[in-house]
Amino acid sequence: MLNALEILTTVTVGLMVGVEFSVAFVMNPILNALPEDSSQRGHTHAGRMLGAVMPVWYIGSLVLVGIWAVAGRHHDAAGLVAVAGALLILSIVMSLLLLVPINNRNKTWTPENRPENWKQQLNRWERLHYVRVAVIVAAFALVVTALT
Structure with a gap:
């Protein structure tokens, strides 16, 4: 059962990291290259769409990492999983305090x-x-390392 949890957690966190990486290094450069009105409208639409999905993904990833940390507390990699969870908490706090306020304005x-x-x-x-x-790439790297 722990193996299934480890795989589910790794895939979930990995997909979240992939989406956020793509936003940073693919979507935003594309949107920024568009003419001004189109660029701003694209950012607004992306902010609405991803702003609705990503909170669930971040919290879901944290919950899975937390369950893994507790369920696997007697295994050697438990510390890595716990640190990954702390990094995910940091990413959520950063989001709530720094990024979400800007995104909420942008959506309007x-x-x-x-x-x-x-x-x-x-x-x-x-x-x-x-x-x-x-931060979330570091968390993902720890989750993957914990599998080995």
């Missing part, structure tokens, strides 16, 4: 009502997102 913008500094706000979100991606 249109070309007619966006603030003058909308590009600066999105650039700040992107810089913070790079840090969050690094």
Whole structure:
């Protein structure tokens, strides 16, 4: 049963990392290369869509890692899993305090009502997102290492 949990957790966290990595290094560069109104509208749509899905994915990943840490507490890799969980908690705290407020504003913008500094706000979100991606990549690396 623990093996199935380990696999499910690894796949779930890995897919989340893949999506967030793609946002940082594929989607955002594509959206940023579009003409201004299209770029802003694309970011708004992405913010709405991913803003609805990612909280469930982050919390679900954390819950799975937590269950694994408890269920496998007597195994050698339990410490790695626990540290991965701490990193996922950090990523959630970062999201709630730093990224979500910007995304919530972005979700309401249109070309007619966006603030003058909308590009600066999105650039700040992107810089913070790079840090969050690094944190969750580290968590994923620990989860994978715990399998070996």
